[in-house]
Amino acid sequence: MSRVDIPRAELEAVLERYNGCLTRTAAHLSEHGHAITKEGLRKKCKRMGVAYNRSFANYDHLPKLRAAHDEFPTYDRFERVTGDALVVSDLHCPFFSPEWVGRALEVAKAQRIRQVVIAGDVLDGKSVSSWKCQDRGHTLQMEFTAARQLLMAFLERFDAVYLLTGNHDERVARFTDNQFDLAFLYQHIVPDQKLKVSDYAWCMVGSDIRVTHPYNYSSVPGAVPRALASKYHQHIIMGHTHRYAYTFDPSGRYVACEIGGLFDASKMDWQMLKDNRAPMWNNGFAMVKDGDIVGFHEGTHWEVWI
Numbered sequence: 637m638s639r640v641d642i643p644r645a646e647l648e649a650v651l652e653r654y655n656g657c658l659t660r661t662a663a664h665l666s667e668h669g670h671a672i673t674k675e676g677l678r679k680k681c682k683r684m685g686v687a688y689n690r691s692f693a694n695y696d697h698l699p700k701l702r703a704a705h706d707e708f709p710t711y712d713r714f715e716r717v718t719g720d721a722l723v724v725s726d727l728h729c730p731f732f733s734p735e736w737v738g739r740a741l742e743v744a745k746a747q748r749i750r751q752v753v754i755a756g757d758v759l760d761g762k763s764v765s766s767w768k769c770q771d772r773g774h775t776l777q778m779e780f781t782a783a784r785q786l787l788m789a790f791l792e793r794f795d796a797v798y799l800l801t802g803n804h805d806e807r808v809a810r811f812t813d814n815q816f817d818l819a820f821l822y823q824h825i826v827p828d829q830k831l832k833v834s835d836y837a838w839c840m841v842g843s844d845i846r847v848t849h850p851y852n853y854s855s856v857p858g859a860v861p862r863a864l865a866s867k868y869h870q871h872i873i874m875g876h877t878h879r880y881a882y883t884f885d886p887s888g889r890y891v892a893c894e895i896g897g898l899f900d901a902s903k904m905d906w907q908m909l910k911d912n913r914a915p916m917w918n919n920g921f922a923m924v925k926d927g928d929i930v931g932f933h934e935g936t937h938w939e940v941w942i
C-alpha cells in the first residue's frame with residue numbers, strides 16, 4: 637500500500653476514540669487505508685506534536701472500567717467561600733452562649749463582614765446520642781427550635797451563612813438512619829436561600845484557608861490544626877475541640893487555629909456532671925479579613941474591634 641499522509645484531525649480523532657492507544661489506533665488506520673505500524677505511528681505523533689498515551693491506556697478494558705467508575709461521585713463539591721468571612725463553630729443548640737453569639741455578630745457588624753461560616757456542631761443531639769442522656773425531657777424539637785432562632789439571627793446579619801457538618805450534627809442524621817440529609821433538615825428548620833448547608837465537614841475560604849470540623853481530637857492545644865496545616869499546606873481554622881489556640885505549623889508558614897466555640901459549657905451535662913482531664917473549654921471565634929486570620933477569645937480587648 638502506498639504511503640498516504642494522515643490528516644492531523646483524523647489522526648487525533650482516531651487516537652481519542654482509542655484512548656490514545658497506539659496499537660489500536662495503528663490497527664484502525666491500517667484497516668482504513670493508512671498502513672502504519674505502532675512504531676511508525678509513535679514517530680509520526682512525535683513529529684507532528686500529537687499527544688498519545690504512553691502507558692496503561694493501552695489496556696483494552698480501560699473505557700469500560702472508566703465508565704463503571706465514573707458512575708460514582710467524586711468528592712470535590714465542598715464550598716468555596718470568596719472574600720472576608722466570620723468563622724464560628726460549636727453552638728450545640730440549645731446550649732449556645734447568647735453573649736458569645738452577640739460578640740461574634742457585633743464584630744461582624746463593626747468590621748463589615750457579610751458572610752459567616754459555621755464550622756459544625758450547630759445541634760447538640762444529646763437526646764439521640766449513643767451516650768446516656770441524663771435529661772429525659774430533652775428533645776430534638778428543643779434543639780431545632782433553638783437552631784431556628786439562632787440561624788435567623790445569623791441570616792439577619794449576613795448575606796450568606798455557610799453551615800458545615802459537625803460530629804454532633806451527624807448524630808441526628810445517624811439516628812434517623814440517614815433518611816434525610818442535613819440540607820433537607822435545615823431547609824425545614826429555616827427555609828432561606830442564604831443558608832448553604834454542606835455535607836462536608838470542611839470548606840475553603842479563599843485559596844489557602846481551610847475551615848474544618850475534623851475527625852481528630854487531641855488534648856494538646858494546637859496539635860490537630862498544626863498536623864492538618866502540615867498535611868494540606870493550608871492555613872487551618874477549626875472547631876470541634878472546644879478550646880482556643882492560635883499557633884503555626886512546624887514550617888512557620890501556616891496559621892493553625894482552634895477557635896473554641898460559641899457554646900455555653902455550663903449547660904452541657906457531659907462536661908459538667910463528671911470530671912475529665914481534657915483541657916478546660918474556651919469560647920472564641922475567628923475572622924478572615926483581607927486574607928488575614930484574626931482570632932477572638934476570652935482575652936480579646938473588644939473595644940478595639942467593636
Ligand SMILES: [Mn+2]
Binds near residue numbers: 878
Ligand atoms: Mn462540638
